[in-house]
Amino acid sequence: MPQYANIAVSILFDGLAYAMFLFIVSVGLSVTMGLMGFVNLAHGAFAMAGGYFVVSLTTQLGVPFVPALLISSVMIALISVVFERLLYTRLYKAGELDQVLLTIGLAFMAIATFTYFYGPIPKSVPLPSWLEGQVNLGFRAFPTYRAFLIGVGVFLIAVLWYTFERTNIGAKIRAAVDNRRMAQSVGINVDLLFTATFAVGSGLAALGGGLAIQLFGLNPSFAVVYLVLFLIVVAVGGLGSMKGTLVAALVLGVFDTAGKYLLPDAGGFFIYAITLLILLVKPAGLYGREQ
Amino acid sequence: MKDLLKTVGLAALAVGLMSAAQAETIKIGVVLPYSGVNADLGNQIDKAFDLYVKLHAKDIAPHTVQIIKRDEGPPSGAQAKTVTTELITNDKVNVLAGYVFSPSAIASAPVVTQAKIPMAIANAGTAWITNLSPYIVRFSFSMWHTGYPMGTYAATKLGCKTAAMGYTDFPPGKDSTEAFKTAFEKAGGKVSEAIPMGNPAQVPDFTPFFQRIKDAKPDCMYIFIPSGAHATGVMKSYGEIGMRAAGVKLIGPMDLVPDNKLQDMGDAAIGTLIMTHYAVDFDTPENKAFVKAWQDAYGANSYPDFMSAQGWDTMSAIFDTIKKLDGKVDGEKFVETLKNWKGTGPRGVVSIDPATRDIVQDEHAATVYRKPDGKLGIKSVDVMKGVKDECKTLKIGRCGS
Numbered sequence: 001m002p003q004y005a006n007i008a009v010s011i012l013f014d015g016l017a018y019a020m021f022l023f024i025v026s027v028g029l030s031v032t033m034g035l036m037g038f039v040n041l042a043h044g045a046f047a048m049a050g051g052y053f054v055v056s057l058t059t060q061l062g063v064p065f066v067p068a069l070l071i072s073s074v075m076i077a078l079i080s081v082v083f084e085r086l087l088y089t090r091l092y093k094a095g096e097l098d099q100v101l102l103t104i105g106l107a108f109m110a111i112a113t114f115t116y117f118y119g120p121i122p123k124s125v126p127l128p129s130w131l132e133g134q135v136n137l138g139f140r141a142f143p144t145y146r147a148f149l150i151g152v153g154v155f156l157i158a159v160l161w162y163t164f165e166r167t168n169i170g171a172k173i174r175a176a177v178d179n180r181r182m183a184q185s186v187g188i189n190v191d192l193l194f195t196a197t198f199a200v201g202s203g204l205a206a207l208g209g210g211l212a213i214q215l216f217g218l219n220p221s222f223a224v225v226y227l228v229l230f231l232i233v234v235a236v237g238g239l240g241s242m243k244g245t246l247v248a249a250l251v252l253g254v255f256d257t258a259g260k261y262l263l264p265d266a267g268g269f270f271i272y273a274i275t276l277l278i279l280l281v282k283p284a285g286l287y288g289r290e291q
Numbered sequence: 292m293k294d295l296l297k298t299v300g301l302a303a304l305a306v307g308l309m310s311a312a313q314a315e316t317i318k319i320g321v322v323l324p325y326s327g328v329n330a331d332l333g334n335q336i337d338k339a340f341d342l343y344v345k346l347h348a349k350d351i352a353p354h355t356v357q358i359i360k361r362d363e364g365p366p367s368g369a370q371a372k373t374v375t376t377e378l379i380t381n382d383k384v385n386v387l388a389g390y391v392f393s394p395s396a397i398a399s400a401p402v403v404t405q406a407k408i409p410m411a412i413a414n415a416g417t418a419w420i421t422n423l424s425p426y427i428v429r430f431s432f433s434m435w436h437t438g439y440p441m442g443t444y445a446a447t448k449l450g451c452k453t454a455a456m457g458y459t460d461f462p463p464g465k466d467s468t469e470a471f472k473t474a475f476e477k478a479g480g481k482v483s484e485a486i487p488m489g490n491p492a493q494v495p496d497f498t499p500f501f502q503r504i505k506d507a508k509p510d511c512m513y514i515f516i517p518s519g520a521h522a523t524g525v526m527k528s529y530g531e532i533g534m535r536a537a538g539v540k541l542i543g544p545m546d547l548v549p550d551n552k553l554q555d556m557g558d559a560a561i562g563t564l565i566m567t568h569y570a571v572d573f574d575t576p577e578n579k580a581f582v583k584a585w586q587d588a589y590g591a592n593s594y595p596d597f598m599s600a601q602g603w604d605t606m607s608a609i610f611d612t613i614k615k616l617d618g619k620v621d622g623e624k625f626v627e628t629l630k631n632w633k634g635t636g637p638r639g640v641v642s643i644d645p646a647t648r649d650i651v652q653d654e655h656a657a658t659v660y661r662k663p664d665g666k667l668g669i670k671s672v673d674v675m676k677g678v679k680d681e682c683k684t685l686k687i688g689r690c691g692s
Contacts, residue, residue: 007506
């Protein structure tokens with residue numbers, strides 16, 4: 001394979017794996033923000049908590065990696081409902097500043113709590129042997145774990161797309177994002193819908209957190225360190241749009257990787273430059289509705 | 292009235308002299324990262340400090356030490372400067388010890404100069420740090436202790452003709468790669484590129500950087516990262532994209548394979564060549580005693596690493612100084628004694644060069660291998676005796692000022 005094609009494949013592959021991680025974590029954040037206009041800065045904390053549950057399940061209880069991912073997501077989804085019902089509902093009508101203060105406070109409390117129980121030292125997770133090493137696709141070899149990550153991402157996209165576009169619940173969510181008062185007046189229980197999407201979004205964040213351990217390691221500061229990235233994806237994609245989140249994750253993931261690969265001196269800056277550019281042209285994000 | 296004053300004055304003097312002859316409490320301010328992604332670096336030194344104090348408290352009798360710990364914070368240096376100032380002005384410490392990150396030591400240097408309080412560095416390795424204040428004495432290393440010999444070794448012994456360099460983008464990263472490059476090119480090698488790989492506050496995904504290096508096919512890849520979680524990340528990416536099989540040798544300072552992370556690194560680490568002054572496996576009586584004391588205190592699965600060894604020697608030098616000065620510690624005398632210190636610790640014989648206040652120690656070219664018991668180990672394959680900081684010897688850049 002010629003050198004430039006090889007480079008392009010490298011960038012696309014790593015960029016895609018990165019994009020899948022961004023998408024899985026951010027999609028829930030985007031939909032809940034679009035649905036309720038609720039700014040949930042504790043979203044990263046749910047991802048972090050999911051990661052720690054995977055660590056505990058695998059290293060202390062001996063659960064294999066993939067079932068541990070699923071159990072952890074379901075647990076976080078359920079726990080997030082408790083938070084939503086106890087705390088979040090009280091602030092749905094409050095101003096954005098109150099919401100930001102509540103949720104960033106939750107994120108800091110989560111960091112302190114997880115530091116207390118797990119310590120500040122980064123954790124890693126034992127992978128099954130079939131996820132280690134490289135997989136050969138004939139023309140070249142790829143890291144197995146990243147291929148797995150892409151596979152999980154594609155599967156979730158398919159499931160979410162189907163739910164969003166082809167089911168009754170999906171239609172209700174889209175209706176509520178478009179016009180909440182109208183949706184309510186035709187009898188859609190938006191509160192219940194929101195609780196459900198909040199739970200699914202948090203569960204997905206937890207799944208992303210678990211999947212990210214192998215890429216970035218896991219320590220309590222995960223809750224805020226990567227939050228910036230998730231917010232960028234949401235802002236670039238447009239609030240409440242699944243398609244937007246996907247496209248934004250792909251664009252940012254691939255461009256960030258390309259920047260690091262081709263121009264390592266300026267690599268870290270690339271993702272911000274792209275964000276700035278897109279938001280200058282489309283302030284509401286790629287698929288956001290202009291106010 | 293005059294007599295009364297005289298009597299009171301004499302009494303005060305007498306009390307003062309008496310208390311001077313009595314037991315002193317020396318306050319040691321410890322500045323280490325206790326939070327964030329790099330907390331385990333602080334943890335490795337903190338444990339060594341505590342262990343030394345626990346085992347050697349009686350050596351300085353009748354004097355005692357009081358350890359006051361503060362969080363160095365993120366690697367930007369701002370918080371380190373704040374806590375250093377607080378330790379000096381509020382807690383009135385007699386000596387400062389710790390400092391994992393170069394920016395922390397750099398930012399705090401003017402504070403210790405002004406306060407005339409000695410700073411005993413247990414890690415921060417940017418070469419020119421010791422030039423910033425006459426009160427700084429370094430017990431760890433300069434980036435040139437490892438980078439410079441590694442450059443020569445890679446070109447002459449490993450047969451590397453070309454090398455790519457990757458580094459975490461802050462002062463020691465630039466310093467380490469410059470050290471390597473200077474020696475490597477002097478020995479006839481050619482450095483193809485130097486890639487900055489993010490900042491030390493978070494562990495990046497190293498894959499895009501390494502993929503670029505892999506596609507360029509250099510003989511060697513010299514990597515500097517600030518140990519800890521970064522090291523684990525480097526080894527994951529290096530293994531995942533199959534770089535060793537592609538013929539790119541991984542070399543660098545000991546930060547690549549810290550002993551406390553080594554066992555989790557797996558096969559990817561085998562064959563990594565480092566330049567180091569310490570490994571748990573080094574077979575000397577002092578090191579065996581050190582590792583045993585460590586594992587008795589912290590458990591059989593806990594390993595000290597090079598930072599722990601540096602921490603141990605730092606505290607050992609502080610204790611020796613307290614003993615020598617019989618507890619009468621003023622800044623000038625303290626730093627004077629510290630900079631003439633010589634001792635035998637986990638690293639072997641180490642001493643301070645009084646002219647530069649930097650360490651002189653043996654450096655080993657060492658490689659990672661699988662031991663017969665299935666664990667990973669580090670063995671010395673070559674040793675350079677009594678290595679000084681070459682940056683200050685050659686007076687390169689800020690090392691000359």
